[in-house]
Amino acid sequence: MNFHSVVPLSLEACTMSNMACASLKSYNGLHKIEMYPHFNKSSSSLLAQPIRVSRAHQRGGKCTITASTSVESKKILMMGGTRFIGVYLARLLTEAGHEVTLFTRGKAPITQQLADESDEDYKKFSSSVKHLQGDRQDFDGLKSKLSGSGFDVVYDINGREGAEVEPILDSLPDLQQYIFCSSAGVYLKSDLLPHFETDAGDPKSRHKGKLDTESLLDKKGVNWTSIRPVYIYGPLNYNPVEEWFFHRLKAGRPIPVPGSGLQITQLGHVKDLAVAFLKVLCNEKASRQVYNISGEKYVTFDGIARACAKAGGFPEPEIVHFNAKDFDFGKSKAFPLRDQHFFTSIEKAKKELDWEPEFGLVEGLTDSYNLDFGRGTFRKKPDYTADDMILEKLGKKVIVAA
């Protein structure tokens, strides 16, 4: 299975000057994260050793994530993990030799095979990952299920409110690390951007529960790390980000964008996010720290439409700008992204975690297209109600789906 399905390169095929490029790109499976600095053969005394997270050949084997630290096998509890981020993260963790248990209600399949995953790899993964059935909103039930379970680390991927953390912490007094999936949605809107981790949070935002969770973790004295993604995209995305654009591009429909289309936001590939989550595991630097995790560059709304078109091999899209105030869309959403500038600096994570995004925007959207939408799979059927209202008002011909 290629982590990086777009450009499958073999190391041998690369010239010296492309070596590092190749090494960064040729993921042979999610487990192999090769990050060696470029090495110049002519100055072998300065040869930098590859820094690998290798496939653990034995269960519970040591694995190296950084040159200087090694993380021994941990018993990991993942809250959620069956839908999107966890799908990739669980694979990284099991390949790194950790024992992963997914805590879910069991409504969705515990594992699913990825589009570019071999049957063999999938079998290995699905047989090694464990499941603990339960409803995390049932705090008492949760506590009794977790007491004495001996989990070393919790990855809380689907937590929303501070109260949800307490039963977990109470039942795991020897917990080594609580790693929380927060959101850049906690930041207070600002005229000065990007958002840095030190910026003020918005106690009134839709994501206040995430902010509360971070505060609670800090108060509780547990070793915690919080990750704040912006907009996540990639194969299996259940939030219609790229999918929203792909539907319209495929249908040959114009893309309605609110306002000027100059609003700047930031998309981050789920696989890069999963690697970041792996990097903070048992990482001293990450203790009690918050990290913005997203793409290297930002992008305008109009730019996303164009990037999705490139990714799917569609012609240049027709973008139609509309004034959201002129409409009442009711329950239908006219555009999948918040109508404002919304982007963060990822420099803290790059500096402290030795992490950086591997996917550029078009590259990453192509990965998503090739492994998901482009194969005919998507999560939400398109709803063109709002589109048609906009097109009608602007005097544009309303397209009837073929």
Added chain:
Amino acid sequence: MALQARVAVAEHSSSSLYAGFIPSSTNHVRLSSSLGSLASSSSLIQGDTLRSLSNADIGYRIAGPKWGRRLGSPCPALSFPVKASASATSPKKVLIINTNSGGHAVIGFWLVKELQSRGHDVTILTVGDESSDKMKKTPFSRFSELRETGAKTVWGSPSDLSSAVGSASFDVVLDNNGKDLEAVKPVVDWAKANGVQQFLFVSSAGIYKTTDEPPHVEGDSVKASAGHVGVEEYIASLSFSCWASFRPQYMVGSGNNKDCEEWFFDRIVRDRPVPIPYPGVQVTNISHVKDLSSMITLAIENPDAANGITFNAVSDRGVTFNGLVKFCAAAAGKEAKIVYYDPKAVGVDAKKAFPFRNMHFYAEPRAAKEKLGWKSTTNLPEDLKERFQEYTAIGRDKKDIKFELDDKILAALQTA
């Protein structure tokens, strides 16, 4: 074993006193008193351990792909950042070729003061004649402040530097004047011939190609036709011991030669509407000039770390036009009324009607942060308060100003 290097860099602050340095002049640098949120102590600190250095990180050439994770051509002579400390960096003899007008003029003014305060020996050559009318404007009208620090102020032509500076020798030359090879080549050639170790060039972030994916980061495509690009390439080709290029955007700071925040203050204090090209969410980067001064100073004091690098010389925050109006209004203690217009629709040249490019024009200082451990101290809301104080102190709020283009815009909007 991965290469690691520790770089000790001086954290810059508003104070003119740096550990280990005895200022060569008793006059302190009059830097902005407003400390940004990132203001630091004045003691020299050990920089963070840089992540494992690769040959790609070292001696990256602008002709190569994106700096950082992708490869540039490996530097033939491997060098890595040397440990620079107050005592290890010897005083440098610096020659600044300074423009006699425009937005970049103020950079030289601040840089001279900062370098002198840190024990360096600076000569600033302003292009043209000392008697020219251009010298009546700031910062030139305040050059006595530079002489008070011990710096030399001379006038002359870039194509005849020997006449202006005689037989003086310099370690560092900074060209803060030319926009194309015609203007800068004579300076570069003279520097090479006279044994200058480090050549620095103030370029422009305006050379970046427009993009769907802001911000402009070092390594992004530039407009091949831009004059500055030719200069950067020429300097790179000449194998100075060290060279670097700085790409600024807009600046605020005392002694500026070209209006920036004044444009907004002019309208706000007179209770005039502020015409902003629609939609007002365009993002730009307004830095306090001391950010540029500190960045260039760091490059001078850490030449190996800065070698072969193009730096975006900007603050680390973008600001929208709308946001800028808000901050200016707050600084002036007044409300501002924005009116949006489409320059084409109302028939005005946006370049003349508005002080900033009518588009996202937003670079980030990633190279300076990563290579030099540089930190931005711009705090726009606070900086603008200080700027407004000076604006009123010099009586500009009472000045009789004509708002012809504004009136044209407003008239067009009325009839629309």
